[in-house]
Amino acid sequence: MGQRALPGFRDFYPAEFADRAHLFATFRRIARRFGFVEYDGPPLEPLELYTQKSGEEIVGQLYNFTDKGGREVALRPEMTPTVARLVGARAAALPKPVRWFSIPQLFRYERQQKGRLREHFQLNVDIFGESDSLADAELLAVACEIMRAFDLGPDDVRARVSDRRLLNALLSHLGITDAQAPAVYAVLDKLERQPQEISREKLALAGCSPEQAAAVLAFGTLDFDAAVVAYGQSPTVQPHLERFAQYRAHLDALGVLEYVHFDLSIVRGLAYYTGIVFELFDAKGEFRAICGGGRYDTLLSSLGGSDLPALGFGMGDVVLGELLRARGKLASTLARPDFWLVPDDGADVPAVLRAARALRRHEFSVVHALDADRLWNRKPRTQMQDAQRQGARAGLRVLPGGVAEVILFDRSDGDAASRRVDLAALLAGDAAASVPVVAQLRDLLAADAAPSS
RNA sequence: GUGGCUGUAGCUCAUCUGGUUAGAGCACCGGAUUGUGGUUCCGGGGGUAGCGGGUUCAAGUCCCGUCAGCCACCCCA
Structure with missing residues (x-):
């Protein structure tokens, strides 16, 4: 004895498996309610599938090895490249919009801590072939309705939403260049966890004037109405505010606006998002993000496929499970003999x-x-x-x-x-x-x- | 990858400043008891104190290393 699972990997005894099955069943039930259909791909993929998008440095965070046929392979760390390949291969034949979901087990070789293991299951919900903000609203509604299905209301969970295009327009309006934008993104992303003075210094380092820096720092607490008041007159920004207002109207009609909080500090990495982005957090701020996603219209074409617009989110089982347990929302679902x-x-x-x-x-x-x-x-x-x-x-x-x-x-x-x-x-x-x-x-x-x- | 804290039975924890065969509750197994029933009682199995080394007459208790867990950073899912 004494044998244990590898660090960052879990054993699922019947009680834990029952919890997991309950999560999955709810994921499937709500996704299907919105007409999404389930797919899957191989858990092992060519290493190249991940390096071509993210570069060589990502290899340090992958479970990768050379297989017996001499192929460089990796356990999948995320589902997006796989689904992009699947959709790309049949882009012309699939009726649009494509609404797919999957619950893959994903692997990442990183030091584990709370809410973050080396393996987890993640609900992936994606829409391909639709650029209208109605699709963005639908996507977020799926995530919110899943929360509701777990008895997590707007007081328990909030969806923080930003928009890359709106943010870029704001930066442009403020006179911040594209070259400075990545540094500004990084500051916004850390706004909550980093003292303001440090943020201010970093912005100055990126070449922002004190006025520009002050405006960026104010983004952290800017709600949508205030943004309209402050920037509604700018011809650069106005169209994006209008589109976002429409998005909010859709969310309202879908009955999930009460979950939604406009928040320009939501950046989600620097990589491939091109439009609306969002993250779901527990309202008390005890846990990591429950879910994150957004629009990535250029990803498929950058991977060499068709140029279908796309959007999606991932929702892991670890943080959600921790939250549900902490809130007493995980009644034992272990099957009993009749x-x-x-x-x-x-x-x-x-x-x-x-x-x-x-x-x-x-x-x-x-x-x-x-x-x-x-x-x-x-x-x-x-x-x-x-x-x-x-x-x-x-x-x-x-x-x-x-x-x-x-x-x-x-x-x-x-x-x-x-x-x-x-x-x-x-x-x-x-x-x-x-x-x-x-x-x-x-x-x-x-x-x-x-x-x- | 960096730093801090922690590591005694399946679980939650005792074991006073290092000193005889490391204990308890819960859980598990067995027996008895209970006439509407997961009660109560008795008994049992299970720990080379994460692992390795060191100091000492003597270490679970001190020191070093290692592994693992937790937390923060990094990064993101």
Whole structure:
């Protein structure tokens, strides 16, 4: 023993796996509600797929190696290059807009810390072939509705949204050159975590005048209405404000504007975003970003494919899981057996197995002791205790004549928990006559599961 | 990659300033008990104190190294 998972990698015991399955099920449910369809690609890709976009320095953060055929390969650190390849290869044939999602496991060789491992699962939701801001609104709505599906409201989570084109127009209006822009982006990105004086120095270092620096530093607290007041008269900026206002109107109609906060300090790296960008954070600011995404219209063409406009977001399972756990929103979803079978005195083992089979044919999950001697000799009462400890929802004792005593374990209302159900028809395999019996059993379990008052 | 903190049973933690066979609760396993039932009682398995080295008559307890975890930085997903 003593063997553990590699650093940054997780073992999923049934309880953790149940949480993960719950996340995935919610991801899929909401994505499908918006008409997105699921795809996947290989977890191992040519190293080149990642170096051509991000350069050689990225190799230090990849799980890469030479395979037995001499190929340079890497475990995928992100899904975007893969999906870009898939879409690019069939760009002409796919009906637009393309709405795809995936839940890949991604790998990154970096030192782990809270909310950040060497492996994680990440919901990726992307739209290809639509440049209208309505698509941007739809994308963010998916992310917000997922939050809502996890019972995380606008008081729990906020979406901070910026717009690269608007930001560029603002910088241009202020007289900041394209050459200075990357330095300004870097300052904006750190505005929250870095003392203002340092930000001011960095801006001065980039060649910004004190007036320009002051305007940039003010971006951190500028809400949208204030931006309109301050810059609405600028012919450079005005069209972008107008488009953003439209975007907000769409979000309002989609019912998610309450999550949205205009925030020019959201930069999201320096790389490929070209339009609206956003990140979701917990409102208390305890955790890393839950989700991040935006528009990257030039990425596909830069990867040598078609020049479809594109936008998407990634939402990892680690931070979201931590947040849900911390907020008590992850009730255990571990599956429990419906019935634990106990033979009646004098019944034989085959009779119990036949009863189990009959119940399983009707989709009930059924378990019993797997030690025949124990099944046969152990007192029914003691077996009922085993049943409870094993997490069964109900004990089912088969009495002579096919009548079953069903004991519901979850009752907390003091109601008599023991019920009799005549299983004769079900045990005999009479399909028609079994229908009411099955319904009766389901009702018992359903009533049992319902919160009692 | 850099720096700081931490490392005793599956989990949460004890073990006074280094001193006999390292303990408890929970969990797990077994037995008994309980007539509507996860109670109560008894018993049991499980730790070379992350690992390696050093100081000492003696180290879980001090020192060094290493590995791992946490936090910050870097970077981003």
